[in-house]
Amino acid sequence: MQRIGVFICWCGSNIAATVDVEKVAEVIKSEPGVVYAANYQYMCSENGQQLVKQAIKEHNLTGIVIGACSPRMHEATFRKAAEAAGLNPYMVEVANIREHCSWIHKDMEEATEKAVILVRTAIAKVKLNAPLMAGESPVVKRALVIGGGIAGIQAALDIADAGFEVDIVEKNATIGGRMAQIDKTFPTLDCSACILTPKMVDCAQHEKIDILSYSEVEDVKGFVGNFNVKIRRKARFVDETKCTGCKICMEKCPSKKGLNEFNMNLNTRPAIYIPFAQAIPNVAVIDPTQCIKMKTGKCGICQKFCGVGAIDYEQKDTFIERQYGAIVVATGFKPISVDNFNEYGYNDNKDVITSLELERLMNAAGPTNGVLLRPSDGEHPKVITFIQCVGSRDTSGCGKPYCSKICCMYTAKHAMLIREKYPDTEVHVFYIDVRTPGKNYDEFFRRAVEQYGVDYIKGMVGKVYNENGKLMVQGSNLIDNEQITIESDLVVLAAAIEPEPSVRKIATLLTASIDTNNFLTESHAKLRPVESPTAGVYLAGVCQGPKDIPETVSQASACAAKVIGLLVKDKLKTNPCVATPDETMCNGCSQCANVCPYGAITYVEKEFRLGGGKTEIRRVASVNPAVCQGCGACTVTCPSGAMDLKGFSSKQIMSEVEAICKM
Amino acid sequence: MQDVSTEKKEFTPNIVAFCCNWCSYAGADLAGSSRLTYPANVKIIRVPCSCRVNPMFVLKAFQRGADGVILCGCHPGDCHYVTGNYYTRRRMALLYSFLNYMGIEKERTRVEWVSAAEGARFASVMNDFVKQVTELGENKRLTDLRVKEGE
Amino acid sequence: MKEVEMKMLERAKALLESGEVARVVAWKKGDFCFDPSPAVFESVEELDTFVYDWFCGANLSKYLIQIAKKEGKTAVFLKPCDTYSFNQLVKEHRIDREKVYVIAVECLAKLDVEKMKAKGVSMIESVEVVDKDVHVKTAYGEETLYKPDVVLTKCETCNKTHQAKDEEIILHERPERDVNRFAEVEKLEAMTEDERFAFWRNQLSKCIRCNACRNVCPACSCVKCVFDNPASGISAKANDDQFEEQLFHIIRAFHVAGRCTDCGECSRVCPQNIPLHLLNRKFIKDIDGLYGEFQAGETTEGKTPLTSFTEGDVEPKDVFNGEAK
């Protein structure tokens, strides 16, 4: 026989003023299964908890119901109290007779009646509660960072500094990411490379960090604490362990017409190359689509000249498998293609460029060695027009519906830099709104307008066209309410940014969810912004949403903190309120796995006895309790009812329904 | 906001509200702590997520004599479990449409998204739903007469 | 039809003789010309009773759940509509596709002997179909019925084509027809709530809870049905209580929603001729209307409408008669 104890809280007068608590306790006493019912001023107080503990021991209670405030408030309190008295903490139910009863009703009789029903409902539930035990799973003390941009670098450094092994998987030949391409950073205008490259070097030199450049994540299995990741190491045709980065191969390579991706294709590079001077690892890579030896079998010059014999044309992709406890996704972004925006004439005019291209044109290590020359004729542009929100906040379908967040600031930065370096240059900026939230951001923008005299025009650009070698920018000035046309030498498009496309595959591998714009979804928009819904997977940088460098770095460090918090544990306690399949009823139809947001459900073949000495092998669902978060989506999808949720079982909920309806 | 509980009416409907733990239940808590009122015949069952609510529970409620069933969850996109309420939305849209196809009054069923911050909305939704079901009268089409036998 | 049957028999013989398959799932003759039963043939000798005629309406795909588990390969003859159920079962891992050899057979609609009898034809001795005429020989004489009047309800609006086949035996192409399978559902939708309730009350009051609809349904393939499971909280037997009748059919329709291929077996087998397919079709119509056209059983992979979503899905309150308001 179940022995239920019921405790009704007065909550001072919060409950007792509207609910006749003594009457509730009295009525409840005669409920089947209830062996003890009491009421007390403050159940959550030390004395109140003591009362609970004592009653559990004295009356040998098998379950307790607390009629008090919301379980969101004190469920944990009473569970602890129960546990201290030797009762399984999950044999506790809370009837919410404050927020859902005494505080919303005025009539004492009505509120008392309702309180009785709510307590009865909790009793009906607790009678079907089962003792639950939190499970445990071990933690592999190594983290994986996917993406070697500033987000990945920062996260890796922080984790490694805490003493944990970290692998960075970077799909390009060097780490550094987008930040390496940027010339100066706002709002301080300090040199991007100067602050980034030391961190890259730190990574390379850190004994806990292993950089797997020119590599991609191929497959992910397992779950929080125990991911098993297969990584493809792409063939770079250069032995990483031998190459010294002397660059002689680059000099000697006869095939020099490859587009230089690092410089936004604004100049060329040889078939064997190191992306940029400070690349980490400082190791060459051969572009097999460009290499003469690899295309025709004739050449082999680099191999001849390589002093250490690092060149290997026969190299193949290799795979490694490693275990990780946590994964940080920091796959970053790319500017969107502006090909769709015919009105800006990007494809038709060499002097219509994107902002990232401008970065390279202004960078000392860029194609023009830092001198601003326009691409068409190498002349200094005298009139430069910036167009903001190209593809951002665009609901037409051509662009992205969201704000890319960084464009206002970098455009102000570009305008300011140009005006400073080339004061004779006229700079116009077409904008819809200027958004400058952030420390020193608005001041920065105002300096551009006030100190540097940049001409900000509120309005949209309708068309950019070439007229006699001049770029005519036709737009509206909304403030003066007039149509204007600006004759320009260079037009810079502040293109929207979007998540690096490879994130889709990674999201699938990690069962991490992704939104319609391909940004990874965080576990909670406000309270768990760096965690993916998939336990053990964390998000840093633009893969989660548009952000600038300081925000990216903050998020990366936050990720690191989360990862460290996870990796310091030897074992993980798992939430016991998880889904469990009754294998004897499971059809193995996979419907549950289809709705599981966490990828917690897998399938195994099991043998079942049929009676009469016969057996059959069936495919049945298996839930990984370390991964399941207990939402219950699977339980409703399961037609046979084989899947149930501990702590919120179908039987429990139905008995609550019955108790409530019995008025 | 009209508070129907103060009007003395012959028929007071029995309403079962399923609320997800993270948004709507918290919203109901906020309604309480803001001392907003709604009728006492609304009784809430806490579920982890609206996607835990099986159509069987809804039908069970009607069987046992509920006159209206309302299901509350986080706003789409805000689900604590990321996607749970998206499934709820499809399931319940189809279920409720189907019940109506069978001739069950569609005013007896409802899905509402109520966030943890929307205490006032929770109360007004409940007041509105109670009013709607009260106007509709007793559930006779989807109830099990045996349940009330002997009363 | 005779030609098709001969070809099928030939293939069944060849497959069994060569040992390519261990058994053939098809139909066998009954006592009359209109009562064939599904059957498993394991040897050439057993094929004596093989039949494929105008009354082979039964869907064989569900039998494969058990039969295909046996040693060796199983050949099965599937009509167009059966292949959808077959695919759905493959998708749900209930049938191992590799262990089944699917022979797609032509179907120019199947006849419903009950409808024929309702037209006053009894003591049927033989049936021959020429185009749209059904020539019936009975002990009382000869009669000709108009075929569209006496086909199985599920065939009336069928436009299905084979979705799975390893080979085919199709001698006559069935012309694509312009039919609206939702016409009956729409009629109900156009009624008032009260009328709809009365309609279903009238229909479902006939239900005897024989479970034929459930047991024949390829989507209802649960190892243990919730209605047979005392632990489910809704288990029930032959209750003729109004609520129970509704509960059974609502839950059943919901459980197969998004998985029901509209094979129509439920209505075919109902001893009380309750138009059960109109329940499932409501779900299909709603799904098509709200979430985009979806035909269960077209593929053996992918999610169903109830296990997927889009962020912009219609709100339940805005759904009326299968369309967003």
Place this chain on the structure above:
Amino acid sequence: MIEETLIPKVGVITDVRKDTPDVKTFRVVGTDGKKLFQHMPGQCAMVSVPGVGECMFSITSSPTNEEYMEFSIKKCGCVTEVIHAMEVGQQITVRGPYGKNFPVEEDFKGKDLLFIAGGIGLAPLRSVINYVRHYRDHYGKVVIVYGARSKDDLVDIEEIQTEWMNEPNIEVYLTIDRPQEGWDGHVGFVPAYVKELGLDPNMTAVLCGPPIMIKFTLAGLLELGFEKSRVYTTLELRMKCGVGKCGRCNVGDKFVCKDGPVFRMTELDELPDEY
């Protein structure tokens, strides 16, 4: 109003004994404090918890007990689980008695009797053994062989050890499947033990226990020279009505609830193999 066997009487639990980890014995009397109805050894009764369900159990107390009846119930389904949670003072419903009893007044009279039980199989035998003890001079020698998985699984060990074993003219042989600390008795399976004991084949034997035990013990008895016509056992199948009408507990043309549960081995031989 004519009598209706399907309408039960209300019984009050007056005592609960925990026999083994999963077997409890419940003592039941009517609400008037008197015994609910008379029965004969081997007969059964339908015990139910309203709202949960009914289950058929053999009445384990002897008919000679005029005060109460007892049921030894093994926890193995939802009804038994609920019954197991019940306490003294709680009410249940009981209807019966059902079925054919052991032929204690006919075939058993004057015979030497051998009772062989395994595990919970002692339950139906307790009734007949105590009946025989009560009318001790009507019967010859009594030999009891009882085995269980472990000493903790021996049902009613106290009664066996304090009463049966101390009675003259009753031989009790206990065995458990595997050696266990605190057990200095025989270890081994019942069928083997029976053969070991080399029992007198002229005795009338009653077998009760799991099907596998019955199968092997019977083979052993036949080897020893027992005649099938003098070996009895009981069957257990799903029952609902208890009176041969609901249609589920038949084996061939016999209903276990009505024509059983006691069967002579020769009777079983005539029935199809479906139990």
Place this chain on the structure above:
Amino acid sequence: MYRISKEKLNDLYAKINETSGLYIPVKRAGEVNYAVWGEGKEVSLETLKTVKSPKSMFFPQTENMMKFKTDGKNIEVIDVREQFDERRPFVLFGVKACDYKAIEVLDKVFLGDPVDSYYKMRRETTTIVTLACSRPEESCFCKVFDVDATAPQGDVTTWLDAEYLYWQANTEKGEALTALVQELLEEGGETEVATQQAQTKAVIERLPFSNLDLSRFTPENLNALFNEKEWEEMSEACLGCGTCTFVCPTCQCFDIRDFKTNEGVIRYRCWDSCMYSDFTLMAHGNSRTTQMQRFRQRFMHKLVYYPSQYDGTYSCVGCGRCVNKCPQNLNIVKVIKTLGGKNND
């Protein structure tokens, strides 16, 4: 013998309904089943086979047997049979010969010791009016079980032709009913009935199943029949549904279940089917685990076990409902033809 013109049948029903409930074949939503008569209901006496048999008159699909009131630890049993006393007597109208024979089959079970009082109370207060068949169809085989479809028994026997319903009382109950409706009846009809009977009998002779051989279905062959290997093949298409059981006029398996109300518990019984996989399922096993076993049980019961228990009477009456309704066209005729005896070929 009396007769009543067909136009006046409604008056007959109304007259009967004044003093008794009338249970009669009624068309609802396209199907004809026995139902309580009321003004405006569409009676269909012409229908040869109602979907459900009239057995539900005495053995309803669901029936409350008792109630329990629970109060704390106490249980009170409430006998619901008292309501029977207040119940009006019933007239069961239009029962075909096979279905009447089926009631006799059920009587043996429910009125045998111990008497089932629920069944008995209904049976005693009911007057049965049978109706002879005039247009049997190919699925009928009542002749095999010695049923004369043209002369059913019952308290009153009736015959129907294009113009009249002919009426003949057979028992005291029948006489009483006749007296009640006397004003609507007129004398006559002997020749019409005799002609109809002769014609129908001729048709019955020609029915394809009229000469099935049952000779092997004897208690002596019980084990031999049980062990026939053909069961496997015969049952392979069986869906395990309960259609045959529920349309069968003699199937009487039931389940007893409890339903929790707000106040207590209703214990009811409802039809069950030996074809269902959970029919014999226990917590620790199942005596019939395969569909073959369940299929075999049903037909062995009808053709061997029941006759063995009740003096050789078969518990099949040849109504042919299962022949018409089995979703996969399995039926008792196929079993009889396979196992019944050599004259079936």
